[in-house]
Amino acid sequence: MMQNEKVAIVTGAGGTLCSEMARALAKNGVKVALLGRDIGKLKIVEEEINSSGGISLAISTDVTDQASVENAQGIxxxxxxxxxxxxxxxxxxxxxxxxTINEFDPKELDNNDPNFRGFFNLDMNRFMDVIKTNSMGSITPCFVFGKTMAKNGGGSIINIASMSSFRALSRVAAYAFAKSGMVSFTQWLGAYLAPANIRVNAIAPGFFLNDRSRKLLTTSDGGYTERGASIMRLSPMKKFGEAQQLIGTMNYLLDDVASGFVTGVTISVDGGFLANGGI
Structure with missing residues (x-):
């Protein structure tokens, strides 16, 4: 896939998965804008890309805030x-x-222990923060950058969905709520922007390890936590994904020849997780 002279915007580019996407784009000759809140993490990726001969630019951005996204666009x-x-x-x-529990426990009705969290003693402000980040954090960039892409004749948008887009995974209600909506939004926007020559698709990664999930899913001796073991039981390929394994799907969705008739779809890269009924 040759993308010479193209410019890409990658939000969340300081993270494990999207930093790998940004690096892969840069290797194909794409100039990459790296957006996110943590400028320190973005600068690390920027240095890696630029020192390898690519072109990238790190911009601290709150992707849920329209003014912040518009400022990034100007830069x-x-x-x-x-x-x-x-x-x-x-x-x-x-x-x-x-x-911290998978089903209702009466103890959550009168419990202020921060280490014991049922649905009824969650912090609803944090619940809303998660919904906002994982919904408006993609919708706002689509609104701002998509408008400019439409003015300029088209382009391609890839949203990032999740396994929780398709299954109500335990414990993560706010995240699942937002990510399930992202699949619907991708379908809606793909249909809406087709006349503008903008294709909109999504990738739903399975279980990939990053700093946060590694602590939740693995043990210090190389084994699995209870939750990690549950994921392995439901994963036919019996392993976690690696960031590089998303690049082929990304390249396909960005290729105007290979996927030029594809819009509004979500492709799962999950080691068979969604294909397994669990029985």
Missing amino acids: ILEKLGVFSILINGAGGNQTEAIT
Whole structure:
């Protein structure tokens, strides 16, 4: 896939998965704008790309805030030029929005222990934060950058969905709520923007390890936690994904020849997780 002279925007580019996507784009000659809140993490990726001969620019951005995204857009247009690729990878979860139990326990009705969280003693402010980050954190960039792409004749948008887009995974209600909506939004926007020559698709990664999930799913001796072992039981390929294994799907969705008739779809890269009924 040759993308010479193209410019891409990658949000959440300091993270494990999207930093790999950004590096892969740069290796194909794409100039990459790296967006996210943590400028320190973005600068690490920027240095890796630029020292390897690529072109990238790190911009601290709150992707849920329209003014912040518009500010980033001005910098991108000035420094890198007209863009035609948007990858919405910003997202994540918060501990205070995740239950520590899988089903209702009467103890949650009168319990202020922060280490014991049922649905009824979650912090609803943090719950809403997770929903906002994982919904408006992609919708706002689509709104701002998509408008410019439409003015410039088209492009391609990739949203990042999740296994929780398709299954109500235990403990992560806020995250699942937002990510399931991202599949629907991808379908809606793909249909809506087709006349603007903008294809909108999504990738739903299975279980990939990053700093946060490694602590939740693995043990220090190389084994699995209870939750990690449950995932392995439901994963036919019996392993976690590696970030590089998303690149082929990304390249396919960005290729206007190979996927030129594809829009509004979500492709799972999950080691067979969704194919397994669990029986």
